[in-house]
Amino acid sequence: MERGTKELKVAALRNGTVIDHIPADKLFKVAALLEVEKCPHQVTLGNNLESKLLGSKGIIKISDRVFEESEVNKIALLAPNAKINIIRDYEVVEKRPLTLPDEIRDIVQCANPNCITNHQPVPTRFAVVKEDGEVRLRCHYCEREVRQEEVKIK
Numbered sequence: 001m002e003r004g005t006k007e008l009k010v011a012a013l014r015n016g017t018v019i020d021h022i023p024a025d026k027l028f029k030v031a032a033l034l035e036v037e038k039c040p041h042q043v044t045l046g047n048n049l050e051s052k053l054l055g056s057k058g059i060i061k062i063s064d065r066v067f068e069e070s071e072v073n074k075i076a077l078l079a080p081n082a083k084i085n086i087i088r089d090y091e092v093v094e095k096r097p098l099t100l101p102d103e104i105r106d107i108v109q110c111a112n113p114n115c116i117t118n119h120q121p122v123p124t125r126f127a128v129v130k131e132d133g134e135v136r137l138r139c140h141y142c143e144r145e146v147r148q149e150e151v152k153i154k
Contacts, residue, residue: 016063027058112144
């Protein structure tokens with residue numbers, strides 16, 4: 001391709017949500033988490049796309065869908081540097097980076113096999129602990145901590 005020319009790698013979206021800057025090795029985990037295979041709307045997945053920031057990235061476009069807060073929190077756990085873009089009439093009307101809340105409820109499984117949440121119908125609660133650039137989750141009930149990359153999403 002000639003220098004200075006642009007190539008559209010992924011089709012434009014009229015209305016919906018774009019999750020951009022997903023690390024290429026996390027794209028299919030994010031797609032599975034969002035259960036895109038069950039989505040009745042058009043879904044476009046792109047992987048190993050060129051990215052100045054990441055080298056290569058993944059992208060998910062879903063037409064006519066806006067994500068719930070719990071879904072956004074799950075994405076943030078897997079791909080904390082991803083960006084969410086809301087599209088209306090082919091225009092980006094909102095761009096937001098993903099950020100984890102101070103507490104995550106009922107979306108992560110506790111790693112402690114003895115934790116009450118693994119034996120009783122108790123919703124999980126985790127405090128988000130950020131120290132020295134590292135993110136860990138601390139269980140409200142047993143206080144077990146897990147690093148962000150070790151989290152098991154329900």
